[in-house]
Amino acid sequence: MLAKTTVAVLGATGSIGRATLDVLESLGGPWRAVGLSAHSRLPELVELSQRFSPDWVVAACPETAGRFDFTSLPAGVKRLIGPEGLIALAELPEVGTVVAAVVGSAGLASSLAAARQGKRLALANKEALVVAGSLLTHALKRSGGELLPIDSEHSAIFQALQAGRSREVARVVLTASGGPFRTWTAAQIAAATVDDALAHPTWQMGRKITIDSATMMNKALEVVEARWLFDLPAEKIQVVVHPQSIIHSMVEFVDGSVVAQLSPPDMRLPIQYALTYPDRIPCPCPKMDWTQAMSWELEPVDIERFPALSLGWEVAERGGSCGAVVNAANEAAVELFLQGEIKFPEIVAGCRRVLEHHNFDPSPELGELMRLDGWAREEITKWAALC
Known part of the structure; x- marks a missing residue:
C-alpha cells in the first residue's frame, strides 16, 4: 500500500x-512534500523548494x-517540464497522495493520472469533476484509489455523511457566502466593475475563483461536483446563502435530522482532513469560541440575480x-x-449561450472533452467580439 504521507502538491x-504546505509543515513527522509544481510563478517554486x-x-x-534560470534550485531536486511533467509527478510510485490544486481544466489530466494509479486524490480542482466526473470516478473505482474533497463545502458534506447511510440521505445543502454582491440589486450587479467583483467579504482567493464567487458560478460548479462526489441526483442538491461562512454545508437525512459541519473559515482544516482521513489530528486553525454570542444567517438564493446557479x-x-x-x-469569459x-452579466450569459449551442455528447472520452474545451473558448471569444 502507498504511504499516504508522501505528498505531491500540484499548484503549490x-x-x-501554500495552505497545503503549511499543513504539511504543521503535521511534521512522516508527512512530506515529495513533489511541487507551478505554472509560471517559478521564482516562488524555487523559494518553496x-x-x-x-x-x-x-x-x-x-x-x-x-526562459528561467533554475540554478537556485536546491541540489538533488529533479526537474520536469510541461503538462506532461504534471502527469509524471502524479504517477510517481513514491507519491501516495496527490493534492490537485491546479486551477481550471489544466488540472484534469494530472488528476486522472493520479486516479488511474490508485493514489489518494485530495481534490481542490472542482473543474476535474465538472468536466470529467464520469471518467474520474470510474478510474478511481477501477484502481482502488480514494477521492477526498478539499473545498470546505464538499469536505463538510463528506464529514456529515458519516452520520448515516447513502440510502438515508434526503438532500445535501451547500452553503454560499453570497460573495460581494449578496445585498446588491440586479441593476447594481449589472454595472459591477472588476474591483467590485474582486472584493470578497470572507475568503482570500485567486482572481478567477473570486470572480466565480461573485457570479456564484463557483456554487454552480459545486452542485455538479457534489453530483459526482456523492452520486446524487441534481434534485437532491440545494444551495443556501450563509454570509458568515461558519456552517460549511449540511446533510438532511430521511428522518428530518440535519447534520452540519461548522468551523471558522480556514482552508487548512479541510486540507488537513483530506490528508489524514480517517484520522483527526490537532490543527492550528482557529477554533469556535462558544463563550461569545453569535448569530448566523441562512437565506434562500436568488436565481434572478445569480442565474449561474x-x-x-x-x-x-x-x-x-x-x-x-x-x-x-466560464474560464474564458472570466478572463x-x-x-x-x-461586462459582468455577460460572463454567465456567454456560458448559457455556449451550453445551448454545443453538440451534446452523453458519453464523451477525454479527447472529445478536450476538443469541446477548445471549441467553447473559441465560441466565447467570437461572441464577446460581437457584444
Missing part, C-alpha cells in the same frame, strides 16, 4: 497549494521554464459534455471580464 504556488526540499519540481509552462443544476442533471463546455466558457472586454 497558489493559495490552496528551498524551504520544503522536495525530490521533484514541475514547471508546467514550457515557455516560462525555457440554474446552469449548475442543468449540467448536473444532463451530464455528458455539458460540464466541459460550461467550465471552458475577458478581467481584461475589460465584457
Whole structure:
C-alpha cells in the first residue's frame, strides 16, 4: 500500500497549494512534500523548494521554464517540464497522495493520472469533476484509489455523511457566502466593475475563483461536483446563502435530522482532513469560541440575480459534455471580464449561450472533452467580439 504521507502538491504556488504546505509543515513527522509544481510563478517554486526540499519540481509552462534560470534550485531536486511533467509527478510510485490544486481544466489530466494509479486524490480542482466526473470516478473505482474533497463545502458534506447511510440521505445543502454582491440589486450587479467583483467579504482567493464567487458560478460548479462526489441526483442538491461562512454545508437525512459541519473559515482544516482521513489530528486553525454570542444567517438564493446557479443544476442533471463546455466558457469569459472586454452579466450569459449551442455528447472520452474545451473558448471569444 502507498504511504499516504508522501505528498505531491500540484499548484503549490497558489493559495490552496501554500495552505497545503503549511499543513504539511504543521503535521511534521512522516508527512512530506515529495513533489511541487507551478505554472509560471517559478521564482516562488524555487523559494518553496528551498524551504520544503522536495525530490521533484514541475514547471508546467514550457515557455516560462525555457526562459528561467533554475540554478537556485536546491541540489538533488529533479526537474520536469510541461503538462506532461504534471502527469509524471502524479504517477510517481513514491507519491501516495496527490493534492490537485491546479486551477481550471489544466488540472484534469494530472488528476486522472493520479486516479488511474490508485493514489489518494485530495481534490481542490472542482473543474476535474465538472468536466470529467464520469471518467474520474470510474478510474478511481477501477484502481482502488480514494477521492477526498478539499473545498470546505464538499469536505463538510463528506464529514456529515458519516452520520448515516447513502440510502438515508434526503438532500445535501451547500452553503454560499453570497460573495460581494449578496445585498446588491440586479441593476447594481449589472454595472459591477472588476474591483467590485474582486472584493470578497470572507475568503482570500485567486482572481478567477473570486470572480466565480461573485457570479456564484463557483456554487454552480459545486452542485455538479457534489453530483459526482456523492452520486446524487441534481434534485437532491440545494444551495443556501450563509454570509458568515461558519456552517460549511449540511446533510438532511430521511428522518428530518440535519447534520452540519461548522468551523471558522480556514482552508487548512479541510486540507488537513483530506490528508489524514480517517484520522483527526490537532490543527492550528482557529477554533469556535462558544463563550461569545453569535448569530448566523441562512437565506434562500436568488436565481434572478445569480442565474449561474440554474446552469449548475442543468449540467448536473444532463451530464455528458455539458460540464466541459460550461467550465471552458466560464474560464474564458472570466478572463475577458478581467481584461475589460465584457461586462459582468455577460460572463454567465456567454456560458448559457455556449451550453445551448454545443453538440451534446452523453458519453464523451477525454479527447472529445478536450476538443469541446477548445471549441467553447473559441465560441466565447467570437461572441464577446460581437457584444
